[in-house]
Each structure stands twice: as structure tokens, then as C-alpha cells.
Amino acid sequence: MTVLPTGPGGRRALSLAVLILLQAACAAFFLGDVLIDFEATAANDLAHVWVEGVVSLALVAAIVLQLIELRHVMQRTERAEQGIRAARGEMQALIGQFFDDWALTPAERDVALLVLKGIDNEGIAALRGTAAGTVRAQTAAVYGKAGVDGRAQLLSLFMEELFADDSPDDRAPTARTGSGNG
Amino acid sequence: MTASAPGAPGEGGRPGARDIPVWDPLVRLIHWSVALAVLLNATVLDPEGRPHEVAGYAVAGLVAVRLAWGLIGPGPARFATFPPNPAAALRHLRHWRAGAGTVHLSHNPLGALMVYNLWLTLLALVVTGVMMGTIRFFGIQWVEEAHEMAFDWLMISVALHVGGVVIDTLRTGVPLVRAMVTGRKRVPAGARVR
Ligand code: HEM
């Protein structure tokens, strides 16, 4: 269970919320006291009570502004999360597109994905329960079909996509890596 | 706000269940702080002491912020999302008995009525409490009685409130208390969501 937020936006929202509530408790206390003092005070001391009252109202105004700020922080966090989610989804679709285009077999797709995640050949062999030699053959096949000469170049294909800022429709792998199946 | 995408299928352990963020940190902090302050005032704090008044004022501030948040807060916290609607509450009660469970991302119509009742009762407690401290109402019997009556009504309401939470949790399969702690409702696969 995640009780506390993890992202920077979430943490900021939480500390702002705590701050608001502490101030609200104080404001209520002052206002209640002002009400009681107002009645119990002789006319010549009323100035003091008025000052207290004005200070309380200023506190209330500050709280309202902070509530509005909290709302904005939460909206910004939500938008950022949506952006990350969209980017993640797009990246996944893009990787799938490349793999389709290179006509990878299901086993090769799995291996290629693990390569992209930065796992070395022994790790992949252990994860998939196959021999290291099998993984070497599969990665070689992937590199061959992708037209790259190794892990680093394969990664850079996708990095290039991340930094390209053309519209998604122009990102068909064939258009960029002509060597695809050849 | 977990590391994985919110609302992703399968998140939250059970296959097919969805974790949907509903209660923001402010709503959750207010709920448990109010519950704690009321518990303290009802049990350990001497009603005639200063701490009793301080805890009562804290409740006033917390509820006031929650009411403001009901106007400007995010969707599930807004009054407009759970308007007081007795007809809908009755319908909800009938559906409850019939066993059809719709998952509400904010309060369900019956819960909404209870929530307004709880807020009003808390405000009545604070107002009568402060009145007892003023010269005008000091020692006046009906004010003290009103404070006590409001407290009794609050206790009855909280009992019904917790009972309703338990029943709705069993009916819909959404662990509501967990949602008030983590902020996320875990909605079983295939549930009707509103
Ligand atoms: C003095 C005690 C309590 C008071 C005054 C109180 C009051 C409230 C209020 C005003 C709300 C509405 C929250 C909002 O929209 O901001 C609420 C919701 C809720 N409360 Fe309490 N509460 C109390 C105790 C408890 C306890 C002990 C539990 C745990 C069993 C609990 C569980 C919940 C849950 C799960 C919700 C959300 C209901 C939903 O999903 O619609 N409450 N409570």
C-alpha cells in the first residue's frame, strides 16, 4: 500500500496539505477566541481584539490562496503523469512496430526487449532458462534483422526516436531504417 | 502516485482489479484528524479543560477547509459530485437490498447524506461549545444540553457511518477504509463504476 505519495509533485501536495491544515486549526482557534474575547473585553481594550480579528482573517485569506495553489499543484502532477503514461504507451507501440518490421520471432522479441532493458546475455539466459549460447544466437539474429552491429547500436535506434520531434505518423520504422529486412 | 501507471490493469495484486485514485491527501488527512480529535474529546480530554476546546477548534478548522475544498477541490471531493439527494439515497438503499452493487468513485448517494449529516453535527458541536464559553450563554442550560445532544447524535451517526462503510465494502468488494488511507479505490474487474 502506498500511503505516502512518491513523485515530487505528490510530496509537494502532501506538505502543502499539512501546512494548510495546521494553519486552519490555528485560524479556528484564534477566531473562536476573538469571539469570546470580544464579548468579555471592556470597550477600551477592544483595539487589541480587533487586531486579533484582522490577523485571523488574514490567515483565513492565506489558507484560501494555498488551497487554490494546492489544486494547481495537483492538476500539474496529474498532467505530468498523463504525459509520462502517454510517452510510455507510445514507446511501447513504437518498439512493437520496429519488432514487427524486422519480423522477429516471438522468442527473439522477448530477448530483444530484455536487451533494451539493459540485461546482459547471462542474465537473459538465466531469466529465460536457456543456455547462454542460445541467447547469443538469438541476439545475433536480432542484430542482423535490425541491421545493427550490436547492443549499443540497437539502443541508439530507439534513442533517436525519443529525440526526434516529428509527428508519430512519420515514425514508421521502415521510413527511418531502410536496412530493416534487407 | 505509485511507480506504475495509475489505473493500470492488474495493479494492486488481484488480477483484473483496477486501482483508481479518488481521495486526495487533503481529504484523507482531514478525515483521520477529525476522527482522532473527536475520539480524544469523547474519551480522554476533560470537557472542562483547555485541551478539549483546542481539539474542538481544530475540528472546526479542519471541517471549514473541507467545506472550501468541496467547492474548489478535485472531482471526487466536490459537493457537485455527491449532491444531497434523498430520492437517490432511497434508490441506493433498495439496490443494496436487491444486491446490485454499483461502485461509486466518490461517496454513494446514501453515504453522501451521512457525510453532510456528519459535517453539520460537527459544526453544531463546535458552535454550542464556543457558546458555552461566551458570557452571553455562560451557564445557560439549553446550550450545554444542545452540546450534549449534538455529541450523542454524532456518536449514533458515526456508528451508522462505520456500519455503512462495512456493508458497502462487502456489497461492492471495494475496500473503502483502505481507500481512505491510500487514496485509491480498488475496483474489482467488471464492476459498474460511476
Ligand atoms: C469520529 C469519527 C468519524 C467521523 C466524524 C467521520 C466522518 C467522515 C466524513 C465527514 C467523511 C466524508 C469524507 C470527505 O468527503 O471528506 C467520511 C468518510 C469515510 N469514513 Fe469516516 N468518520 C469517522 C470515523 C471513521 C472510522 C472509524 C472509519 C473506519 C472504519 C471511517 C471510514 C470512512 C470511510 C471509508 C470513508 C469514505 C466513505 C466512502 O468511500 O464514501 N470513518 N467520514
Ligand code: HEM
Ligand atoms: C468535535 C468537537 C467536540 C466534541 C466531540 C465535544 C464533546 C464533548 C463532550 C462529550 C462533553 C461532555 C458532555 C457531558 O457533560 O455529558 C463536552 C462538554 C463540553 N464541551 Fe465539548 N466537544 C467538542 C467541541 C467543543 C468546543 C469547540 C468547545 C469550546 C470551545 C467545547 C466546550 C465544552 C464545554 C465548555 C463543555 C462542558 C463542560 C462541563 O461544564 O461539563 N467543546 N464536549
